[in-house]
Amino acid sequence: MAARLGAVESRNVTHLSGGGAVFWEAARGANVRDVDGNVYVDLTGAFGVAVAGHAHPRVVEAIREQAGHLIHGMGDVHPPARKVEFLEALARLAPWPHTRIVLGSSGSEAVEAALKTALLATGRPGIVAFEGAYHGLTLGALATTHREDFRRPFARRLYGGVAFVPFPGEGGGEVAMKRSLDEVGRLLAEGVEWRGGKEEVGAVLVEPIQGRGGVRLPPPGFLRALGELARRAGALLIFDEIFTGLGRTGRRFAFEHEGVVPDLLCLGKGLGGGLPLSACLGPREVMDAWPPSRGEALHTSTFLGHPLACGAGLAVLGVLEEEGLADRAAELGEAALARLRGALGGCPWVREVRGRGLFLGVELAEPGTGGAWGGAAALVAVEALRRGVFVLPAGPQGEVVELTPPLVITLEQWETALDLLAEVILGLKP
Ligand SMILES: Cc1ncc(COP(=O)(O)O)c(C=O)c1O
Known part of the structure; x- marks a missing residue:
């Protein structure tokens, strides 16, 4: 082999x-x-x-059943009915009263959708991310992934208005946390230097627990403080819960441990029960930064809202809650x-x-x-x-x-x- x-x-x-x-x-x-x-x-x-x-038998059955009548639809033109049902089920789990969602296939795509949303909503392109962060390897997401070996060969294609701030480990305590928050505060106030100018910051992107960065938990209170800083500065707090979401950390979402609700939430990995499915979720007030579709979606893809993946996703959400x-x-x-x-x-x-x-x-x-x-x-x-x-x-x-x-x-x-x-x-x- x-x-x-x-x-x-x-x-x-x-x-x-x-x-x-x-x-x-x-x-x-x-x-x-x-x-x-x-x-x-x-x-x-x-x-x-x-x-x-x-x-999981319920996921297998859902895929089998869906495959029997519709394998592929026309996501943003003539949508599969399963997409509607899946979006409704996912929105019910979200922390906002009126949730709006953009679906994708990979985690990276969900991050791309969140970063685009933040730019539309704030008009500011700069991004604060964290040392050790992993948000995917497509070019937009890669600009926010910290690891040098992934970035170096493509550096000239990457957006440079991203500043990486130290991610305070749980063991670092108050001192590390304060240093990190001070740096975020400075960047929110001053912008990120790039190409001789300053990029104003519209997004703070963070994994509530860093995954590929080494399963690193921040100290208690860090994420909440981060949210307050971002909000005060008019930037969006984006939680990449592609790894931590859907029950993995002992709650439905990791942010539930932290007493903070993000402005945008990225999900992926387990969402499709093994089929490629991801999502960027946000409250209507933020997501309505996107213009209404006039027949050409500004952001879509061939497989958006794929009925097999949505069918499997519906089964996954059911299994998570019921079991x-x-x-x-x-x-x-x-x-x-x-x-x-x-x-x-x-x-x-x-x-x-x-x-x-x-x-x-x-x-x-x-x-x-x-x-x-x-x-x-x-x-x-x-x-x-x-x-x-x-x-x-x-x-x-x-x-x-x-x-x-x-x-x-x-x-x-x-x-x-x-x-x-x-x-x-x-x-x-x-
Ligand atoms: C936190 C996080 N964000 C984004 C991604 C990228 O997801 P994908 O590989 O599906 O593009 C990953 C993948 O491991 C991840 O762990």
């Missing part, structure tokens, strides 16, 4: 050297089976997508933190076990220096895979083992996989 793939796919896409990739054939719940018949426990949720589990998956994530996550901290507490190369709900990270440090142990999480991922468990590395230097399992993972699967993971981490040779 690897040889065949290498012969046809652009070499940048799949990491094939070292035999690290296994080829999936089937998946259900938190289990995956590869083409050789090996069965794994998936602690990644396949990039956090499988919130309702792989192939109480956010509460389940809160419970399983709390117990997992205790279990992992107990098992790894004395380990000299474990700096921290952290997270919220089923969004957890184990940060690894070099025992000698205490600095980030670059690449260590990949060593864990390879060994865990050999023993039947999928995990992914995260963090700027690949120093964090990221755990984002399906919220339907059984207690037995979860505890067994966590114990195995702890063994693998303890067995590392620094």
